[in-house]
Amino acid sequence: MKRSFLLLCFVFLALIIFYETCPSEQEAGIIRMKVMNVKRDPLGGSSVVILQDMDEKKAIPIWIGLNEANAIYREINGVVPPRPMTHDLIKNILEGLHASLQHVLIHDVRDNIIYARIVLSLNGKDIPIDARPSDAIAVALRTKAPVFVTDEIYRALSLDLKKGREKGSELSI
Numbered sequence: 539m540k541r542s543f544l545l546l547c548f549v550f551l552a553l554i555i556f557y558e559t560c561p562s563e564q565e566a567g568i569i570r571m572k573v574m575n576v577k578r579d580p581l582g583g584s585s586v587v588i589l590q591d592m593d594e595k596k597a598i599p600i601w602i603g604l605n606e607a608n609a610i611y612r613e614i615n616g617v618v619p620p621r622p623m624t625h626d627l628i629k630n631i632l633e634g635l636h637a638s639l640q641h642v643l644i645h646d647v648r649d650n651i652i653y654a655r656i657v658l659s660l661n662g663k664d665i666p667i668d669a670r671p672s673d674a675i676a677v678a679l680r681t682k683a684p685v686f687v688t689d690e691i692y693r694a695l696s697l698d699l700k701k702g703r704e705k706g707s708e709l710s711i
Contacts, residue, residue, distance in 0.1 A: 568643065568686040571598065573675060576610045587675060589644075589685065596696035598687065600644075600652055606672035613679040625676040632658070632681065639683040640664060642674040644691055652691075656683075 574590035574597055585607030589598045602610075609625045611617075622630060632639060637660040646653040654671040656678070657664050669677075678685050687695075 566686075567689045569689065569692045571644075571685045571687055573610065573614055573679060573685070576602075576607050576614070578607075587672060589675075589687070590699070591692070591696070595699055596692070597699055598644075598692070598695045599697065600671050600695075602670075602672035606670070606676055609676040610672070610679065613676065625673070625680055628677050629680040635660065639677060639681040641683050642669075642671075642678045642685045644671050644674075644685070644687045646688075647691060647694060652695075 570592050571589040572592065574588040576585060576587045578584070579586050579601065582601075585602050585604055586599045587602050587607065587610055589600065590596070605624075609623055612619065612623075613625075619626070637658050640657045640659050642654060642656050644652060644654045652671050654669050654674045655666045656669050656674050657666050659665070675685060677683075
């Protein structure tokens with residue numbers, strides 16, 4: 539009985555910690571996103587990661603480098619490289635330090651450059667770290683951490699998916 543009570547307390551404490559470190563979407567003015575796809579831009583030849591809101595109404599395209607696109611593509615398609623790649627290494631370092639990636643927040647755009655931060659948890663302390671959105675997304679996928687965008691980013695960069703579906707096409711980039 540005592541062991542069950544302790545286990546229940548531990549689970550309850552873990553849930554409290556999770557909800558305290560994971561921002562409340564309504565309170566924080568943020569929207570949770572998921573990786574819809576990563577594609578090559580046919581016009582410019584660069585790569586694009588497409589984030590989609592959880593309601594599947596809007597998407598945000600973010601142009602990224604080829605290496606990051608490959609890292610994201612491998613993770614969403616379950617392709618395991620023979621040796622750890624850079625984002626796998628970051629995940630392994632976090633695990634080795636008993637740190638965790640709490641969430642990614644894409645929070646600003648200036649001069650057509652999108653800014654993100656990852657929030658790590660180490661020894662009960664949240665540590666925000668500046669990151670490129672592509673790297674942050676690649677690590678978030680590996681650690682199963684949520685990706686958020688601010689309301690401002692969502693309004694400024696999102697494209698309506700319903701309009702594309704009405705025309706019978708995919709998201710046009």
